[in-house]
Amino acid sequence: MNRYTILVYTENFIGILNRITIIFTRRGININALTASESRLDGIHKITIEVTVTPEQIEHLVKQIEKVVDVIKAYYFTDNEVVYQEIALYKIPIESLDPSVEKVIRQFNAHIIAAEKEFVVLEFTGHKEDTQALLEILKPFNLLEFSRSGRVAIAKPKFSVQEYLNNQT
Amino acid sequence: MVRGADIVVKSLIAENAEYIFGYPGGAIMPVYDALYDYSAQIKHVLTRHEQGAIHAAQGYARVSGKVGVVLATSGPGATNLITGLADAQIDSTPLVCITGQVAAHLLGSDAFQETDVVGLSMPGTKWNIQVRSVEDIAPAIAKAFHIAMTGRPGPVLVDITKNAQVEFGEFNYIPCTGIRSYRPFQPINTQSIQAAAELINKAERPYLLFGQGVVLAHAEKELQEFVDKTGIPAACTLLGSGALPETHPNYVGKLGMHGNYAPNLLTNKCDVLIAVGMRFDDRVTGDLKRYAKQAKVIHLELDPSEIDKNVKCAVPVLGDCKKSLAMLTQAVDQKSHLSWLEKFRELEAQEKEAVVANDLHATHGGLHMGEVIRLINQFKEKDAILVTDVGQHQMIAWRYFDFKTTRTQVTSGGLGTMGFALPAALGAQLHDYKKQVICVVGDGGIQMTIQELGTIMQTKAPVKIVLLNNNYLGMVRQWQQLFFDKRYSFTELDNPDFIKIAEAYNFKARKVTEREDLEAAVAEMLVQDGPYFLEVVVEKEDNVFPMIATGCSVEEVRLS
Numbered sequence: 001m002n003r004y005t006i007l008v009y010t011e012n013f014i015g016i017l018n019r020i021t022i023i024f025t026r027r028g029i030n031i032n033a034l035t036a037s038e039s040r041l042d043g044i045h046k047i048t049i050e051v052t053v054t055p056e057q058i059e060h061l062v063k064q065i066e067k068v069v070d071v072i073k074a075y076y077f078t079d080n081e082v083v084y085q086e087i088a089l090y091k092i093p094i095e096s097l098d099p100s101v102e103k104v105i106r107q108f109n110a111h112i113i114a115a116e117k118e119f120v121v122l123e124f125t126g127h128k129e130d131t132q133a134l135l136e137i138l139k140p141f142n143l144l145e146f147s148r149s150g151r152v153a154i155a156k157p158k159f160s161v162q163e164y165l166n167n168q169t
Numbered sequence: 170m171v172r173g174a175d176i177v178v179k180s181l182i183a184e185n186a187e188y189i190f191g192y193p194g195g196a197i198m199p200v201y202d203a204l205y206d207y208s209a210q211i212k213h214v215l216t217r218h219e220q221g222a223i224h225a226a227q228g229y230a231r232v233s234g235k236v237g238v239v240l241a242t243s244g245p246g247a248t249n250l251i252t253g254l255a256d257a258q259i260d261s262t263p264l265v266c267i268t269g270q271v272a273a274h275l276l277g278s279d280a281f282q283e284t285d286v287v288g289l290s291m292p293g294t295k296w297n298i299q300v301r302s303v304e305d306i307a308p309a310i311a312k313a314f315h316i317a318m319t320g321r322p323g324p325v326l327v328d329i330t331k332n333a334q335v336e337f338g339e340f341n342y343i344p345c346t347g348i349r350s351y352r353p354f355q356p357i358n359t360q361s362i363q364a365a366a367e368l369i370n371k372a373e374r375p376y377l378l379f380g381q382g383v384v385l386a387h388a389e390k391e392l393q394e395f396v397d398k399t400g401i402p403a404a405c406t407l408l409g410s411g412a413l414p415e416t417h418p419n420y421v422g423k424l425g426m427h428g429n430y431a432p433n434l435l436t437n438k439c440d441v442l443i444a445v446g447m448r449f450d451d452r453v454t455g456d457l458k459r460y461a462k463q464a465k466v467i468h469l470e471l472d473p474s475e476i477d478k479n480v481k482c483a484v485p486v487l488g489d490c491k492k493s494l495a496m497l498t499q500a501v502d503q504k505s506h507l508s509w510l511e512k513f514r515e516l517e518a519q520e521k522e523a524v525v526a527n528d529l530h531a532t533h534g535g536l537h538m539g540e541v542i543r544l545i546n547q548f549k550e551k552d553a554i555l556v557t558d559v560g561q562h563q564m565i566a567w568r569y570f571d572f573k574t575t576r577t578q579v580t581s582g583g584l585g586t587m588g589f590a591l592p593a594a595l596g597a598q599l600h601d602y603k604k605q606v607i608c609v610v611g612d613g614g615i616q617m618t619i620q621e622l623g624t625i626m627q628t629k630a631p632v633k634i635v636l637l638n639n640n641y642l643g644m645v646r647q648w649q650q651l652f653f654d655k656r657y658s659f660t661e662l663d664n665p666d667f668i669k670i671a672e673a674y675n676f677k678a679r680k681v682t683e684r685e686d687l688e689a690a691v692a693e694m695l696v697q698d699g700p701y702f703l704e705v706v707v708e709k710e711d712n713v714f715p716m717i718a719t720g721c722s723v724e725e726v727r728l729s
Contacts, residue, residue: 011350067472069350
């Protein structure tokens with residue numbers, strides 16, 4: 001089993017996300033994380049899916065995704081082939097902010113992005129392993145809430161959805 | 170300006186739809202109201218259940234090569250389509266299903282007969298959409314027809330809210346010719362044609378398997394030309410039957426769990442396996458770990474997701490097999506493989522002796538299903554269409570029916586839907602009243618959609634129904650006998666008087682229990698102009714052989 005990032009470029013069509021996720025559901029495959037957003041191209045959405053499967057499964061999954069009528073193109077990459085990040089937010093009570101927490105914040109290069117009367121919100125971006133490491137450290141400090149995004153990724157190999165669309169036969 | 174409901178009907182007419190199979194209800198009533206004005210331009214068939222409507226549309230689509238059109242209401246009307254959608258999806262049958270939906274402002278409010286049919290039908294459709302305003306109706310239907318029919322065909326569903334049906338809009342129909350995210354045809358890679366040709370030219374024991382893809386691509390002629398030139402033995406899948414005439418010297422029979430002996434056994438003896446328009450279904454391959462491991466596989470296939478899905482291939486040839494077969498025929502050497510072909514004939518003789526002889530010409534004991542099919546062959550018209558349900562009778566009819574031409578078999582292959590045959594036969598018959606349509610069905614399956622006898626009565630479709638009655642869910646009983654220690658758990662049926670039922674629906678009907686009456690009865694049925702119902706009481710505990718048991722290899726095909 002390997003960890004893969006699937007990048008799916010789709011039309012902005014109601015239900016498209018469901019059409020894609022049921023491909024995983026049907027095969028009993030768990031999606032580690034998923035993010036969806038408008039892409040650089042007008043009217044085209046980009047869905048980023050992180051999944052841990054075998055090489056045969058990833059081939060099969062991506063072909064099934066591409067088969068969806070409103071999917072323009074789908075690609076998959078190993079972790080080495082993508083630059084990726086996940087953002088995490090940590091809600092920490094004011095009374096926990098002692099020098100040891102400050103030290104951790106500095107070490108991780110995390111940012112305080114909101115300060116309220118009773119808590120601060122810390123933002124830290126990195127790979128899951130990194131955001132998880134910070135989470136483990138902060139847990140003993142009465143961490144109030146934690147939230148982590150799915151991965152966003154840019155592929156290292158060159159490909160162009162625009163070019164693909166231009167080569168319409 | 171016209172009503173949305175008129176736009177629905179006018180769009181279907183613009184797509185040259187001949188028939189609509191449907192059932193009215195609250196949320197689709199405006200469309201039914203509109204239909205009242207267009208009866209000269211489009212025919213509507215009122216079935217007795219929405220499942221009947223969609224199977225009838227499937228039968229129509231399969232024999233005509235056109236899109237089958239279905240109309241149903243929201244809620245239960247829509248959910249009753251699900252089995253047919255799943256069936257059409259797995260058997261690549263082009264359908265456009267239009268469902269009514271509650272008014273847009275009621276969506277999500279649990280309104281009367283509201284159901285999320287777009288969500289429910291998503292895994293069972295090639296594409297679906299909900300239309301909530303009048304201006305979106307025609308473009309959605311145009312797209313639906315394009316998607317249903319192009320590439321690998323399949324069912325699509327258009328759910329139209331009631332407000333959109335009653336709003337007024339312009340009707341300006343523009344057929345859909347392309348969708349940027351959807352590329353149904355891949356250009357054929359000439360290198361893969363060369364690579365395939367090299368393998369074929371060097372092969373000593375090449376073997377070709379063809380499926381419904383050949384029929385869907387209208388590539389029957391190209392297949393025959395390829396086989397003629399290469400001299401390669403060719404076997405068909407269940408849905409590929411008829412794509413190559415069974416009288417062709419290179420035709421060696423049928424694949425799969427209850428196919429023929431030689432085509433299964435010799436799959437593991439060939440050196441190059443050429444698969445055309447087939448998807449290596451588990452009923453064809455048996456245990457994949459022991460399937461054609463010695464062979465280099467060439468896969469001619471339209472759908473990229475089928476490549477390497479079940480069987481890894483050495484050379485994939487993506488694209489329309491009508492084109493790729495023609496290119497391949499150009500690229501290969503003229504050859505013959507007589508001694509290899511002889512191996513098939515030797516095993517065929519063994520199967521004839523061990524199974525076929527008694528199946529077709531039994532002289533004692535109860536009637537055998539095979540005898541009925543033999544007599545049908547004797548009296549049927551050359552291009553008669555066989556429609557079957559699912560189970561023992563399906564396998565026996567498929568094994569022994571004389572398929573002379575393409576598109577003469579309609580059956581539920583991938584999904585194995587009992588209850589399919591009766592409505593599908595109606596749809597197949599409506600496409601051409603003059604064609605002989607013979608519906609062979611079991612006593613289990615017929616009772617799943619028996620109400621469609623009423624639709625046959627109303628349309629006067631001259632369907633010939635042959636009920637093979639063994640008072641059992643026969644295929645399940647066979648498995649219970651072979652693999653569950655004869656524990657016949659809930660497979661025996663107390664059946665009604667089918668003749669009385671048929672007669673109540675105005676069918677001319679006859680029941681045969683004795684061997685000496687069978688021939689005359691079949692002959693009588695097949696000269697009728699109108700519908701006919703023939704019940705044949707067959708041996709209660711008969712089995713279908715050859716058989717590849719679940720989990721076994723194709724080599725382990727057994728004759729008894």
